[in-house]
Amino acid sequence: FRRVLFRSLLTQGKVLPVDIRDEASYARYRVPTAIHIPASELASRVDELQPFDGRIRVLYGRSEEATEWSEKLQADGVQVGFLAGGFLHWEADGLEVEQG
Numbered sequence: 001f002r003r004v005l006f007r008s009l010l011t012q013g014k015v016l017p018v019d020i021r022d023e024a025s026y027a028r029y030r031v032p033t034a035i036h037i038p039a040s041e042l043a044s045r046v047d048e049l050q051p052f053d054g055r056i057r058v059l060y061g062r063s064e065e066a067t068e069w070s071e072k073l074q075a076d077g078v079q080v081g082f083l084a085g086g087f088l089h090w091e092a093d094g095l096e097v098e099q100g
Contacts, residue, residue: 001015001058001081001082001083001084002084003083003084003085003089003090003093003095006058006083006084007095009056010031010032010033013055014054014055014056015055015056015057015058015081016033016034016035016053016055016056016057016058017030017031017032017033017034017035017058017060017083018034018035018036018037018049018057018058018059018060018080019031019034019035019036019037019060019061019087020037020038020039020042020059020060020061020065020066020069021038021039021061021062021087022038023036023038025062025087026100027100028099028100029087029091029097029098029099029100030087030097030098030100031060031083031087031090031095031096031097031098032096032097032098033098034060034098035048037049039061039065039069042059042069042073046073046076046078049073049078049080050078050079051079056079056080056081057079057080057081058080058081058082058083059080059081059082059083060082060083060086060087060090061086061087062086062087062088063085063086063087063088063089064085064086065086066082066083066086067082069082070082
C-alpha cells in the first residue's frame with residue numbers, strides 16, 4: 001500500500017497495521033492502532049493475520065522488510081498487504097505516530 005492510500009484506509013478503519021519490528025522499536029513509536037507481531041513470530045501467528053473483522057492486515061517494518069514477508073504469506077494463502085517504504089518513510093513524511 002502506498003502511504004497516502006494506507007493513511008486514508010487507516011482513517012476509515014479498513015486496515016489494521018501490523019508492526020513487525022522488534023519490541024523496543026514498537027514500544028517507542030508506531031503507526032496509530034498498530035498491533036505488534038515481530039517478524040520472527042509471523043509464521044506461528046498466522047491466525048492473527050486473517051481479516052476476521054473485515055480489516056486488511058498491513059505489515060510494516062523499518063523499511064522494506066515487510067514486502068518479503070507479505071509475499072511469502074500471500075503465497076501461503078494469507079491475505080496481507082505491506083506498507084510501501086515502511087515505518088522510516090511513514091515517519092519521514094511527517095505522518096502521525098503513537099508513542100508507547
